[in-house]
Amino acid sequence: MNTAQHKNVAVRETPDRYGAFPRLTSEQLQELTAHGERRRTTEGEVLYREGEPFREFLAILSGTVEILQDHGGPQERTVAAHGPGRFLGELGMLEGQAAFDTAVVRQAGEILAIPVERQRTLISRDPVLGDLILRAYLGRRYLLIGLGAGFRILGSCYSRDTLRLREFAARNRLPHRWLDLERDKEAEALLRRFSIRPEETPVVLWKGERVLRNPSNVELARLIGLPAPTAQSAQCDVLVVGAGPAGLAAAVYGASDGLTTISVDAVATGGQAGTSSRIENYLGFPSGISGGELIERAVLQAHKFGARLMVPAQVNGLVPQDDDYVVTFTDGSQVRAGAVVLASGVRYRRLEVPGIDGLEGISVYYAATVHEASLCEADPVAVVGGGNSAGQAALFLAHHASRVHLLVRGSDLNADMSRYLVDHVERHPKIEVLLHTEVRGASGKDKLESLSVEDNANGERRLLRAAALFVFIGARPRTEWLRGLLALDEKGFVLTGADAQAVADATQWDSLGRGPLLLETSLPGVFASGDVRSGSVKRVASATGEGAMAIRLVHEHRDNVGNLVRTAGPEEPRPGTGQSVA
Structure with missing residues (x-):
């Protein structure tokens, strides 16, 4: 900003130290002007308000706009201030969420x-413009998370419902x-201000005035504006169950191919990949990328092509009907889909040892995100597991805990990592690797407070002080609702292709003149991709490819071509005749 021109402005523009507040060039502003309208602003005007939807991209042509949290409340604070050339908003605008802050005009001008x-x-x-805006929106989202902006969760650290909402x-x-x-x-x-009794907690406070007493995840999602199943989404070409890397890839490619595509997930977009602090071996990101950023980019890409993403929406039924499938959700709503892609992923296996039941969700966790890490600042923690997930968790937690004990059952860290x-x-000074070590209590x-661990090579036991335990000891598929509907292997993973054909009901396939396709299950038109599929590689890149x-x-x-041998006629192009697939 030209300080000489705006020396009387009371609110100074926030420096762009994090790449979250870039300035649009005059050429970019000129290009954008053809697609919007110019408006004069007045001092004190609210452009959008915390807790309410905002559906416009706003670029500042002149004047100053201040971004506030808890506007008008006792704890009002400035998040940022913007001058000419800057633009407003953050990730929630593109994803249909309510605003997490309020924009107020401090110096009149034009937007x-x-x-x-x-x-x-x-x-x-x-x-170029798209990458500029998306990077800024992603940066602003993480700045807001770091500032503790948005809604407040009021509850005890010993309450499972508090931890459910936080997770x-x-x-x-x-x-x-x-x-x-x-x-x-x-x-x-x-508690006194809102007349909340302790037994009514946890509560969610929104906009300093609205109170939800121990809301379900669905109620919290609707408050924020996460999309839910509606009558408008009763019919689609493809329903994708799961929104991890495989599910989001299916949503992106389905929508970009012109198929009406809906993707649903019971908890959140991202799956296990979304909880990863750093993915360093994903193609195209030589310096690595956090799971959260990778997933947010995929979510925006899916939105760009017109896919509908609904969270939380848990599926509990799949019924063939004519040539389609009717998929039922736990809330009773239904979607009719021409094809279904199962990409529901896996959940980590529980650690079955004495004393752990009452501590799960309180100080025993099966994920390592900022949420869990914030609970163990300056304390020693333990991580159980010898795979990549355990290694990534140990490195991430080492930035928060005083010490990280990595407990590995085997004798070689290279075996699975x-x-x-x-x-x-091995190089990190705060990580101690304990090989052939198992938790016994x-x-x-x-x-x-402590773990009883045993050296499985010599049988020696000792107590290990730890304020939290993070468990990554293998996974089981999210397929409980599919038992009896289609073929699963002995561990519950979905059989596809030749494996599915070996156990499929041949009468279902006679009319098609083919067997299951490579990723097709024992039901025609139902496919599986990613970690939920039997024989999958269990990597982000392979899950994306399968989606x-x-x-x-x-x-x-x-098109009912499948494995049929077809002879190309004069109007039917042969493979390799110029058609391309991105």
């Missing part, structure tokens, strides 16, 4: 307003702040 639907089109057409917010990368009833003095004042991770783990009154491949096979199913 350019563009409807968000038109903005999505502009982003897809102009990669849901963290997994969906929603800005929020947790106030611990056991420690925060502000919590007691809020990528070499680059082994190098990082957990103890602690209200939270974990894309599943959509290609959906087309073959819809």
Whole structure:
């Protein structure tokens, strides 16, 4: 900003230290002007308000705009201030969420307003502008999370419902702040202010006035504006169950191919990949990328092509009907789909040792995100597992805990962990690797205090002090609802291709003149991709590839070509005649 021109401005523009507040060039502003309308602003005007939807991309042509949290409340604070050339908004605008802050005009001027639907089109057409805006929005989302902006969760650290809400917010990368009833003095004042009895907690406070008493994940999602199943989504070409890398890839490729595509997930977009602090071996990102950023980019890409993403929406039924499938959700709503892609992933296996049951969700975890790490600052923690997930968790937690004990049952860290991770783990001064070590018990009154561990080579046991335990000891598929509906292997993973054909009901396939396609299950038109599929590689890259491949096979199913041997006629192009697939 030209300080000479704006020396009387009361609010100074926030420096762009994090790449979250770039400035549009005059050429970019000129290009955008053709797609929106110019508006004069007045001092004190609210451009959008915390807790309410905002559906316009706003670029500042002149004047100053201040971004506030808790606007008008006792704890109002400035998040940022913007001058000419800057633009407003953050990730929630593109994803249909409510605003997590309030924009107020501090110096009158002029803005350019563009409807968000038109903005999505502009982003897809102009990669330079699109990347600039998306990077800024991602940066702003993580700044808001770090500032504790958004809604507040008021509850005890010993409450399972408190931890459920915190996990849901963290997994969906929603800005929020947790106030611990056991420690925060502000919590007691809020209880009195809103006449909340302790037994009514946890509660969610929104906009300093709205109170949800122990809401379900669905109620919290609707408050924020996460999309839910509706009558409008009762029919689609492809329904994708699961929104991890495989599910999001299927959503992107399905929608970009012109198929009406809906993707649903019971918890959050991202799956296990979304909880990874750093993915360093994903193609195209030589310096690595966090799971959260990778997933947010995929979510925006799916939105760009018109896919509908609904969270939380848990599927519990799949019934063939004519040539389609009727998929039922736990809330009773239904979607009719021409094809289904199962990409529901896996959940980590529980550690079955004495004393652990009462500590799960309180200080024993099966994921390592910012949410869990914030609970163990300056304390020693333990990580159980010898695979990549355990290695990534140990490295991430080492930035928060005073010490990380990595407990590995085997005798060689290289057996199941990528070499680059082994190098990082073994060199980190705060990580202690304990090979051929197993947990035999957990103890602690209200939270974990120590672990009983055994050296399985010599049988020696000892106590290990730890304030939290993170478990990554293998996974089981999310297929309980599929038992009896289609063929699963002995571990519950979905059989596909030749494996599915070996156990499929031949009468279902006679009319098609073919057997199951490569990723097709024992039901025609139902495909599986990613970790939920029997024989999958269990890597982000392979899951993404299978999600894309599943959509290609959906087309073959819809066209009823499958494994049929066809002779190309004069109007039917042979393979390799110029048609391309991205």
